[in-house]
Amino acid sequence: MKTTITVIGVGLIGGSIALALREDPHNRIIGFDVRQDYLDRAMTLGVLHAGTTDLQEAVREADVIFLAVPVEQIYATLDRLRDLDLKPGVIVTDVGSTKSGVVRYAEAHIPSNVTFIGGHPMAGSHKSGVEAASDRLFENAYYVLTPAPGTPEEQVERLEKLLALTRAKVVRMDPDEHDQVVGAVSHFPHILASALVNLVAGYDDENPWHHRLAAGGFRDITRIASSNPRMWRDVLLNNREHLLKIADDWTKALDGVMTLVREGDADGIEQFFKSARDFRDGLPERKKGALPPLYDLYIDIPDHPGEIGRITTLLGAKQINITNIQIRETREDMLGVLRITFRSLAELEKGEELLRYFDYNVYRRE
Ligand SMILES: NC(=O)c1ccc[n+]([C@@H]2O[C@H](COP(=O)([O-])OP(=O)(O)OC[C@H]3O[C@@H](n4cnc5c(N)ncnc54)[C@H](O)[C@@H]3O)[C@@H](O)[C@H]2O)c1
Numbered sequence: 001m002k003t004t005i006t007v008i009g010v011g012l013i014g015g016s017i018a019l020a021l022r023e024d025p026h027n028r029i030i031g032f033d034v035r036q037d038y039l040d041r042a043m044t045l046g047v048l049h050a051g052t053t054d055l056q057e058a059v060r061e062a063d064v065i066f067l068a069v070p071v072e073q074i075y076a077t078l079d080r081l082r083d084l085d086l087k088p089g090v091i092v093t094d095v096g097s098t099k100s101g102v103v104r105y106a107e108a109h110i111p112s113n114v115t116f117i118g119g120h121p122m123a124g125s126h127k128s129g130v131e132a133a134s135d136r137l138f139e140n141a142y143y144v145l146t147p148a149p150g151t152p153e154e155q156v157e158r159l160e161k162l163l164a165l166t167r168a169k170v171v172r173m174d175p176d177e178h179d180q181v182v183g184a185v186s187h188f189p190h191i192l193a194s195a196l197v198n199l200v201a202g203y204d205d206e207n208p209w210h211h212r213l214a215a216g217g218f219r220d221i222t223r224i225a226s227s228n229p230r231m232w233r234d235v236l237l238n239n240r241e242h243l244l245k246i247a248d249d250w251t252k253a254l255d256g257v258m259t260l261v262r263e264g265d266a267d268g269i270e271q272f273f274k275s276a277r278d279f280r281d282g283l284p285e286r287k288k289g290a291l292p293p294l295y296d297l298y299i300d301i302p303d304h305p306g307e308i309g310r311i312t313t314l315l316g317a318k319q320i321n322i323t324n325i326q327i328r329e330t331r332e333d334m335l336g337v338l339r340i341t342f343r344s345l346a347e348l349e350k351g352e353e354l355l356r357y358f359d360y361n362v363y364r365r366e
């Protein structure tokens, strides 16, 4: 018996869910997106069995529907689903980064023959779009489900069983508790990263040495400032209360450390860094299967026209899928370096062997 799974919003998260669930040949994955070109891309990358911009067609046969769109679009999609033919007993779940508002809205608006279960995989990227999707994105990450008290247990278990394919650790949580905790460990850090970048950008207008000297520290703490602005707009608007409270605490914490600085309190400053290091070093390490560098290949390319086309043609002829391609900085010896990202280790290995055969200098680390 086939299970039909519809993914609404075939981007980074929707694409990654689709890829993970595709591993079970009993699952048929249908994608819906507002952008036909994104669906075409997803089909080319082997993410979906079928894609459509017709929502009714996408959901008619669905046993499980994933809403993988920006948070504000989750509300709009729930509204649209109300007017469509759905299979009785279908599970509708979302992947939005905030939970309370969405869960409350779904409870009030979902038809009685539909089970809504809020969800949020705690893994992602500053990159958007299906090109960045990976079947291992959620491996060993927490995947939070926020079922309402009245949700039938067998429906929650059905979803948990399906999500086992993502290799995430599925946990259940109250939506408000989720928003408080995730506000502190994800949403607020995104505000801080972008605020810091904006501050430095202002300094940089006066003195461009700022961006030139921005090295590892600045890059590490601000990577997430490269995230999708529209997605984060929605997240902030949907977690206002918790974020305002965290911002108050943050102001006090910053005042506290700046007082130590003002007073030249050497022991206090050292203690400040020590307690942060102790907590940070104690964070559980997530052995993620999809660390992007694992599937990246670096290739020295002679600096003349046509070479990149030759490489992609060689890979394409052997049906080796690539998800990203980037020209890295030119090296001193005048070779360009191409970074090619593969979706799986197996494809990376095939690509590596092929390009070596054609005498390219190929290596896995930059
Ligand atoms: N990016 C992350 O790190 C991350 C992690 C966990 C959860 N999330 C949540 O996942 C959701 C999707 O984020 P993403 O990073 O995959 O974004 P994305 O931009 O990569 O993908 C979103 C996709 O939804 C499509 N879309 C937008 N509006 C739509 C609509 N009304 N109907 C159908 N398709 C629509 C877009 O065309 C795009 O393909 C968001 O709610 C986000 O909060 C993101």
Ligand SMILES: O=C(O)C(=O)C[C@]1(C(=O)O)C=C[C@@H](O)C=C1
Pocket (backbone or CB within 6 Å): 096, 097, 121, 122, 123, 124, 125, 126, 127, 185, 186, 187, 224
């Ligand atoms: O790794 C990143 O780039 C992320 O920002 C992922 C991240 C996070 O803050 O950890 C971002 C949003 C989510 O809803 C879940 C995960």
